[in-house]
Amino acid sequence: MAIRFSVLLLGIVCLFGVQRAGAERAAPNDAQLHSAAGTLEKTTKAGWVQFDQREFMFFAAGKVWEEAQSTCMDYDAHLASVHSDREDAFIKRLIWNHVGSDRPSWLGGYNSHVVPSRWFWTDESAFDFNSWTPGQPDGSGHCLQTNFKGGWDDLVCERNLPFVCARGISRGAERAAPNDAQPHSAAGPLEKNTKAGWIQFDQREFMFFAAGKVWEEAQSTCMDYDANLASVHSDREDAFIKRLIWNHVGSDRPSWLGGYNSPVVPSRWYWTDGSVFDFNSWTQGQPDGSGHCLQTNFKGGWDDLVCERNLPFVCARGISRGAERAAPNDAQLHSAAGADAAVGGDLKLSAAAGTLEKNTKAGWIQFDQREFMFFAAGKVWEEAQSTCMDYDAHLASVHSDREDAFIKRLIWNHVGSDRPSWLGGYNSHVVPSRWYWTDASVFDFNSWTQGQPDGSGHCLQTNFKGGWDDLDCNQNLPFVCARGKRRGV
Template identity: 20%
Template sequence: MDKHSEAFSLKQISEMAQKLQFFLLLIALCSISECVQRQYHFINEMKTWTEAQRYCREKYTDLATVDSMNDTTELMKIVNNVRLWIGLERKWQWSSGDPVLFLNWGDKQPDGKDECAFMRNGEWHDWPCNKDCFFVCYNRSRGLVFVNERKNWTDAQSHCRLHYTDLVSVRNQNENQQLEKFINDSPKPEPGSDVWIGLFRDSWQWSDQSNYSFSNWKLGEPNNVGDHENCTAVEKDAQGQWIDISCDHQLPFVCHEDKLIVIQQNLSWSEALRYCRQNHVDLVSVQSVEMQYEVMSDVKKASTEAVWLGLRFSHILGIWFWVSGETVCYQNWAPGNGTSEENCEATVRSGAVQSGGDQTWISRPETHKLNFICSKY
């Protein structure tokens, strides 16, 4: 071997050693990375569940969602030894299975005590399902049908399903006004009578509409004592475990503020990075499957087919990295993206997440104009 070949080989060995050290560092960092999706805020004011929900939506994002043990740990860092509201309640749904996209509750409604809904003067109220009311059915061919008989909610539902399609659903303000006029114009013995609609309370759901998959109930809970324990509190001295209680109790509570925000401006990757750092913290880093779920939820608000992440390719090191300094431990590339062949291109490339489909990551030239996601913490 000549001197030039020997020098070249030593240089190669040195570079390989440096890269090996770098990747060993990545492995070490990946093993300790955490994902905190939300910022929690303890509010030491006594409110009912509905009042607490309204407060959180005005001041922050919503009443606290706690959907992992990591969230529980973060929550317990700011509060201990007190019973408090979180954002889990038995959700309202339509008998027909239509999504609940619109609500028109009257003052101080729902009060959290009852499971079925009726309309009075265009506004909705909750009431025990065993009470007798007139009701409105929906029929695919005839439209709205007023039934001039008093039945409890379950019998009214059965009647509508047997003779028509189902109890009526209300999907928006226009339909609510049409239903109110229809009821007022229908012949009935008592003007202004309460009328069942197809809304009832059933399974658990978070106030921010997150899926209810993780639970941390105290032993024996939820037990729904008195059939009106429809809201959830973290129990005092229970290591963050939950109990179900009546929503009209007055308790302190915890709000959450989302860590992420979708910016509906079309900017290049570098412009998006500058915007996030000037107005928030940084372009988002996706370090775990939990954070990916958060991103998947948020990108639905985007107006472009993909959304910039804080993901960048280094031609010098031959790796993808997060601009916030975290390592790329978790990966969610779409097929054909993030590959070594693609990364050999001279074009400067950055990472984005698809706003539709499987919402996997894709590689794009950094000059493309896309919406983007900023991290707020």
């Protein structure tokens, strides 16, 4: 009876708040929204809101424009294009409903460095509407933000802003991709690919990403596009890649390529795409053993660098050369149920968890009926889950002591410590005592540290004083993904 009274009281308070605001407004990502934009209705996919013929989602975590666009593409979407006052009003209301303010946020507009007055949308629709604030654009940047003094503004693309993605029906004719002037070099014929941002050279397509990432995250980003960090097989390809970088940033910016060596045999180098390491362009005196990952544009050539440095990077996709070969983390793994074996000559798994064996895809480790991967780069919980979904996976659920022990050993083997890391657990803001897994399996096991959960957060981390803890979801932590057969309904 007390619960029903509380719910009724909450409804009255919410209704009173809405009436005071002068318009109906539902909770973020949930109920129907009404504004001057027209009728909005929630779609069946969590977080996406349908307006007219498209679905929209607001992401509150700030990112540079390029990374924001990359995140949208993870959802088969783009940073939002806008084609009418109604759409513009809807997007502003969507932002307000999430953060309670007119927060400046990225949209999908960008201009050409060659012709700054020409603006485009990332979804390749026609730029047939604008809502520029008076005096804008003023040439201060190449990317489009909304909610600048009530309208749009051109801003430097490296600013971290929240953003709005949209997917569905695209409008207008096809147009040139970002950075659409063709690179010119002695490398050979280049032609723009029809997919935004990719440049074709010989039998492969290449894309430069200006936002700095550690080598592992850079490779992960490339894989989101069915690509790898670029391999290089000739002076022509090497010259092309250097020119591609120059055309984007106007300098010989040091950037990641796909080369890496083995900690066991440092003189042996590999490419992430599995092709033969049949060409090199090492700067004199390199590699000198200072790192395990390959950067270009170090004093004109290549260098071995610590993999944790944040650098821009070049991805490539298409025809791979040479015979297939083992990828990092590819030796078979066995736990206490079998013999220990090295991963990439380095990692050993020896938990009482059971039999582990390598999956055919680099980095995934099979345990029982599922595959697991640890990501060392810290992300907020929502971004970590998004990264897992890029691999058709979820943040890991746990259903037994064996699985719990395996996951803790997996983390230890990567970072050499019991690093607190995200798992897939989350609770309801309405009923905090109720916990769920992102893979929709039954929450039939727990390993809470004594005194936890204590209501300090809504997302589940492991390795908190040996067990689990509820933590603020906006903390940056490494994380474990899992995919395959799940338990329960």
